[in-house]
Amino acid sequence: MNAFTYPDTVDTANLSERPLLDVSGVTLQYKTRRHLVTATYRVDFQVFQAERYVLLGPSGCGKSSLLKAVGGFLAPVEGAIRLNGRAVTGPGPDRMMVFQEFDQLPPWKTVKQNVMFPLLASGKASRREAEEKALDCIARVNLSKFADVHPHMLSGGMKQRVAIARAMAMEPDILLMDEPFAALDALTRRKMQEELLQLWDDLRFTVLFVTHSIEEALVVGSRILVLSPHPGQVKAELNCDGYDHFAVGSPAFQDTAQRIHTMLFADEVETVKGLPS
């Protein structure tokens, strides 16, 4: 983790003034046969090149929906989503997504084939290169022993690690991760976080990261969007660059964590009041 020293070597020449991802006034709704469910209401935020942007908010506030909208799977009913200035119209391999659900791995492919699949499907790599790359990424998520196993033989956390390896192997413009580490134990989680930061340090890609852990948000993110409960609206945007695992105990870290906590707690009190005993 001591390789993680970007602030010293920033190359400000490349700093792009236009945001990579521009989400403005996005309202997301699910139409079903009888209901119209509003998931988020007029959310706007910008993500710049090489940012590690975290979406934080209570369960059901529309984090996954926002990520799906950026992924191009869900069209906003209001507002616009622009990637590199172009409106997002559909999904594509430039935005690799790690889904929250465990059934995101095609069950007919082994772990290795699963990681190779998007590389080959998008034409990003030849078969040999894809295989090499896949094995490398599988090793990074510590699943080398299981490379030739089908997903149904994996535990929940192992499945999610495969999904992470798959997304990382693609080295996309922007990585969309929906609670990728939620199913992982403290240790594996920490290792994956470090792996992600290490990789970021190498490649300076952009991440849009959904998490429900304040600590994780602070460690992984460089900027945090705090969302209100359902329907999700923007509550605050905070900077948190510079915290790594070693900063967890520091007063600054604890301060920020406390601040976010309070923000979330404000709602808590409200919600609890409304609850039937």
Added chain:
Amino acid sequence: MNAFTYPDTVDTANLSERPLLDVSGVTLQYKTRRHLVTATYRVDFQVFQAERYVLLGPSGCGKSSLLKAVGGFLAPVEGAIRLNGRAVTGPGPDRMMVFQEFDQLPPWKTVKQNVMFPLLASGKASRREAEEKALDCIARVNLSKFADVHPHMLSGGMKQRVAIARAMAMEPDILLMDEPFAALDALTRRKMQEELLQLWDDLRFTVLFVTHSIEEALVVGSRILVLSPHPGQVKAELNCDGYDHFAVGSPAFQDTAQRIHTMLFADEVETVKGLPS
């Protein structure tokens, strides 16, 4: 949370000497067409009446498998599992399980019906009672607004909350929970933890709890089983009674957390060594 004061009012007369759940020398294996995967190796532990027993271990170490074996879904190839002295032969509503996967809710039932389903199926309650109870539990997991919605319209965390409500409504002899709060945000998670402890305080049921968060283990559990990486073997059993949310900052808490951390880290070093760079 100030109602959570059990140590003062312990009724030692009822203390049962025989463990409620006795897992001895259990080896779990998955047979597939070509492989035999050992998930856990000769694991033994005892859970006593009213204990909050936590299984802690790295991803893929066999925690879910152990829980499934206790649930009666997976027969051990070696060793025995006894509940109340009787060998576990199959699943039953005396051991309600919260699964790790998000697809554990029958999609053809609404949230309310889902919570009522096991109550009715096991004959534990009449329709009217079941409905009343279901609505109460749904309110506790803060989903009253979604009581008449089908699961496919819920977010990941909401689905898991329904599963928790469903299990709690059953008030089983032993509650089996497989990372039930993993998909929840910090706030909801804390609320659910408190809810669980509150309920425990009222009813003194027994919980077998899988988690990957050391903090959660210490807060929720009264005793912790630490498992080694795959295949899972018992590494340690620790007491952690008396820590609640307010104890998180205390030195004792931090000590225990650190101790467990080190235990897990011991492996970490080993594993990392074995990793291809």
Added chain:
Amino acid sequence: AAEGRIRIAEQYGLGYLPLHVLRHQKLIEKHGKALGLDISVEWVQLSGGAAMNDALLSDSIDLGSAGVGPLLTIWDRTKGNANVKAIAALNSMPLFLTTTNPTVKTLKNFTDKDKIALPAVKVGVQARVLQMAVEKEFGEGKFDALDKLTVSLPHPDATAALLSGSSEITGHISGPPFQYQQLRDPKIHKVFSSYDVLGGPHTFNLIWAKEAFRTKNPKTYQAFLGALREAMDVINADHSAAADIYLAQNRGDLDKAFVISILDDPDNQFTVAPARVGAFADFMHKVGAMKNKPASWKDLFFEDLHGETGS
């Protein structure tokens, strides 16, 4: 079945006119009353000889009616056990080989480009008639010389194919009324009539039963035979009335004049006496389609008819 109940299966087509008359005029009931018996008659319509024999053998019907071929087959197979025999003939009618190929005057003119449609290749009356004709023309033992040109096709489909002129089917052996419908088309002409092949009129359709039915229901049987004879008389007395009955019974709106013209044709005779059934049996035995050879036509019929002059 108990005495007083009879289940008769008829088929679609003019050949079964005597049965249609029986049904329409309630003649069986009438003859039963004369014998002091209330007979309940059940009618069933089946679509072919094979279905008929299946129904008879499974005791779903008492009397089955179809062509000579199915009778000879079931007689042969049940000889010695169920003993199915014919009660009476229903008619004598010719079968024509018709063609749309103007160059075909005799069988020898058929080439490999032609296809002759039959209800069932190699089996059934039509196929046997063709084989007999071929043997006559090509020489002893060569009865199957044209079998390779034959194609199985139900009458209506073959007729439609022939009339439409847009398929490979150039020849067809059917029976009334299809062959008459075909001949109304100037493009279609007759190659031979089965009467030429067999040397005169021959029975086309018959009605038959298991021996057990006759021995257990002598009065019902007698009433049926009497009624059938009366039906023949009704038809032969007034073709126009018979045509009316046919049209009433078959619900279709076939042209009445056309029906009368067929009935008026002297080739088509309605009589209970069999004609040249023995010749068919001999041929089928010769080509191996029958294991048993009847000594005379009388072996094939119950004795009630043995007084008739048949062949």
Added chain:
Amino acid sequence: MTGLSLAPRGRRAPPVRPEYERTVATTGPIGDVARPLSPWERIGNITALRRFAVLAAVALLWQIAATWQNNPLMFPTFAATVAALWEAIWRENLLSMAWVSLSVLLKGYAIAVVLAVLLTSFAVSTRIGNDVLSTLTSMFNPLPAIALLPIAMLWFGLGAVSLTFVLVHAVLWPLALNTHAGFTSVSETLRMAGRNYGLSGIRYVVTLLIPAAFPAILTGLKVGWAFAWRTLIAAELVFGVSSGKGGLGWFIFQNRNELYIDKVFAGLVTVILIGLVVENVVFRWIETHTVRKWGMVR
């Protein structure tokens, strides 16, 4: 991350931006989480119009093909068929004939559905049951109904019972196959949840497996329905009927014999129309109120 890493992008860093906090908008119209759809949106979901267009296109194609073929004895035009249909309905009681067929069909269908459920429940609960089902299915499924009718007649006599037997044969195997396949693809987690409730035996099948496998079962029901028709018509065509109560197949057979090909097609169109109604009313209703509502299919 060796090999084909993208070209290094240098040590870029995002611009440093100010933090901000906002007050959340009061819950106005967005507050009621579940607002019903507007009537207009509801109408937009009706597929009847698009389906009707497809039907019209098929009819048009038919008319053109038939006119071009110009062979009314084998392939009448759509217009001629409609005329014949009209006439058959008013003058020849086509509808009551269709009803005769339909009632036999419904009986056979219902029996087959019950049998299929029993058979697959048995198959799913025991290993030998599984073998029995899979062996019987692979044995009997390929047998044509016509081959079975003679045996049916032997056992049940002529008439509706035999037809029903053949119908059951036609529907049972494909339905059992689909149902069983549906059962075996129910997710392991759902299966465990059900057994956790203490469900077992027939209650497990009825309250858990059947709804969970409902998309597959519905397909089986559709396929079975189609094959019931196919079989009934074929059986009537080949074997005729008992007195007086001719069905649709007999109507087709009779008119074919008289070379009224337009009426033959009218009979077939009746079959098609019944099929359309059943698919678009009955099955669609079931689908909307089950698997679609439950989000089990798109």
Added chain:
Amino acid sequence: MTGLSLAPRGRRAPPVRPEYERTVATTGPIGDVARPLSPWERIGNITALRRFAVLAAVALLWQIAATWQNNPLMFPTFAATVAALWEAIWRENLLSMAWVSLSVLLKGYAIAVVLAVLLTSFAVSTRIGNDVLSTLTSMFNPLPAIALLPIAMLWFGLGAVSLTFVLVHAVLWPLALNTHAGFTSVSETLRMAGRNYGLSGIRYVVTLLIPAAFPAILTGLKVGWAFAWRTLIAAELVFGVSSGKGGLGWFIFQNRNELYIDKVFAGLVTVILIGLVVENVVFRWIETHTVRKWGMVR
């Protein structure tokens, strides 16, 4: 937690137990995580034996029923059928007849599979395609093959092409129905993952939807296979073929006309045997190497 809470269990507390730490056993035999199954375990998985027992039971039942019925002209015994089968194979070239049928069948089947894939791909990618498929299926699926043969003859002449057309009709619709139902039940997450890879159009269907819907497709293939046989036999029964190259259906038809019922049953047994082989060898092999290996079915 009001209402029916269990009786309060008092303020019980568990006994206080000592903590302990253990050293983890060295990785002995348990170390190699994936140990191959022993030969004995492998043998235990063979189902051939159990299936054979089922077959024997069916044969026995048949023999008893036929002996009891004692009507050899309608329902020969199993023994008589086997004898007739033996004779038909050696003296009447039954095998080559079966081969004739089989080759026509395979052709029709293959064409139908391709068409079904195309049609459902179209249906799954556009809304109107969906309507077209569902309308066509509900229209044509119930039509019996026999009703279509005249039109087939008109367009394709006599012989194998018409039969193939009818076969395609028999297989296409049920297969398309199953495939489409399979496509629509693919999980939304998997669907999104596929589109995330940049897959679209036919590549999306081939590399994602088809494997994901494979359990349903396999059922469709099985049902289609069975119906191809049913149709071929029925079509040959009713329509025959040009005399030289009679198939199995023709064999059955001819012998039925001549009342050689034991041979009819011999023909049917041939169909059954082929069905068993295809199910237990071909489809089983496919199943083992796809959906079972992938853990998509139990």
